Amino acid sequence: MTSQSSGLIAPAIVAEIFAHAGVRFNGQQPWDIQVHDHEAYRQTLYKGSLGFGDAYVDGLWDSERLDETIERLLSAEIETRLIGWAKVRIIGESLRHRLFNLQSFARAFQVGERHYDIGNDVFEAMLDSSMSYSCAYWARADDLEQAQHDKLDMICRKLEMKPGERVLEIGCGWGGLARHAAAHYGVDVLGVTVSKEQKKLAEERCAGLPVEIRLMDYRLLEGSYDKIISVGMFEHVGPKNYPVYFQKAFELLKDDGLFLLHTIGHHKTSICTDPWIDRYIFPNGKVPSAAQITRNLERRFIIEDWHNFGQDYDRTLMAWWDNFNQAWPQLQGKYDQRFYRMWKYYLMCCAGYFRSRQGQLWQLVLSKRTRRTVYRSLR
Numbered sequence: 001m002t003s004q005s006s007g008l009i010a011p012a013i014v015a016e017i018f019a020h021a022g023v024r025f026n027g028q029q030p031w032d033i034q035v036h037d038h039e040a041y042r043q044t045l046y047k048g049s050l051g052f053g054d055a056y057v058d059g060l061w062d063s064e065r066l067d068e069t070i071e072r073l074l075s076a077e078i079e080t081r082l083i084g085w086a087k088v089r090i091i092g093e094s095l096r097h098r099l100f101n102l103q104s105f106a107r108a109f110q111v112g113e114r115h116y117d118i119g120n121d122v123f124e125a126m127l128d129s130s131m132s133y134s135c136a137y138w139a140r141a142d143d144l145e146q147a148q149h150d151k152l153d154m155i156c157r158k159l160e161m162k163p164g165e166r167v168l169e170i171g172c173g174w175g176g177l178a179r180h181a182a183a184h185y186g187v188d189v190l191g192v193t194v195s196k197e198q199k200k201l202a203e204e205r206c207a208g209l210p211v212e213i214r215l216m217d218y219r220l221l222e223g224s225y226d227k228i229i230s231v232g233m234f235e236h237v238g239p240k241n242y243p244v245y246f247q248k249a250f251e252l253l254k255d256d257g258l259f260l261l262h263t264i265g266h267h268k269t270s271i272c273t274d275p276w277i278d279r280y281i282f283p284n285g286k287v288p289s290a291a292q293i294t295r296n297l298e299r300r301f302i303i304e305d306w307h308n309f310g311q312d313y314d315r316t317l318m319a320w321w322d323n324f325n326q327a328w329p330q331l332q333g334k335y336d337q338r339f340y341r342m343w344k345y346y347l348m349c350c351a352g353y354f355r356s357r358q359g360q361l362w363q364l365v366l367s368k369r370t371r372r373t374v375y376r377s378l379r
Contacts, residue, residue, distance in 0.1 A: 010041035021076035031068035053276035070352025116195035125327035130176035134232035165226035171233025175202030255370035301366035305377035310360035
């Protein structure tokens with residue numbers, strides 16, 4: 001098929017596919033897509049979600065309510081209708097995930113370098129004062145600051161933290177949870193990260209508290225801990241490493257200890273991750289399904305509690321977008337318009353993902369069979 005003929009048929013085919021989601025091209029609804037260049041159709045048809053995202057970042061199309069556009073497309077599972085047209089790319093992605101360990105030692109620090117190290121100024125502008133880069137808990141909160149505080153405190157209470165306990169945080173971010181736990185619950189915290197920028201700022205923010213921050217891969221950890229926390233890090237572990245991850249946590253946790261795993265979850269088991277998110281936002285990432293988690297917990301941990309508040313992530317992401325958008329006049333001297341569109345597309349895609357309920361947010365409280373203290377779950 002020539003590029004000229006594909007350019008003629010692509011608009012009609014893509015329009016027919018997107019109509020299943022109630023999304024029109026150049027329509028009147030706020031979630032409809034306004035096309036600025038017909039190349040957007042061809043990229044979407046032959047590259048699927050990767051081409052669709054690239055076309056947005058390149059300015060080939062817009063939507064007044066991008067979050068609603070994405071939610072409708074994901075709810076209708078439009079990507080599955082594009083598979084036949086993007087067959088080569090889909091097969092290539094599947095083989096890459098099947099054949100290679102995308103989260104090996106050699107790749108462990110890539111996500112830190114390519115995402116978390118882009119600039120602390122972006123994250124400081126976007127996040128709350130604790131710099132929590134994970135789903136907030138909105139049950140009793142009216143704003144992001146309170147919702148993140150409630151999330152941090154709920155984690156500490158779920159883990160029944162007591163003064164003097166040794167706590168390990170696998171994936172400590174900018175130190176918000178470590179600082180909260182040390183300051184309010186009197187525990188000693190070791191936090192590990194694969195981001196140099198996170199380590200630097202976390203140490204500054206936790207100065208004067210019994211908190212140590214290390215730049216290291218979780219697979220190299222040693223020691224014994226009363227409590228283990230992992231918030232928003234498991235998405236970077238990868239299915240091939242789940243046995244290693246849970247075995248390492250099992251070895252590090254004391255017999256009567258508790259382990260809280262906070263992770264995004266996918267509504268079904270899948271081989272590939274979204275190619276646009278993989279290329280531009282979280283390289284080598286993979287969101288687990290419930291089946292993948294439970295299969296790897298067997299013979300290691302007991303599930304004491306499984307809490308799902310995935311719909312809170314939609315509200316969290318929209319709050320992050322509002323903060324980022326308001327701060328853009330101060331950021332645009334360092335970051336260009338392409339970065340702005342890329343970041344907007346990332347946040348809006350993720351909001352739509354959780355709003356469609358393809359995405360979940362799980363907090364699991366885990367223990368060993370050796371634990372004899374009765375666990376009482378809380379919210």
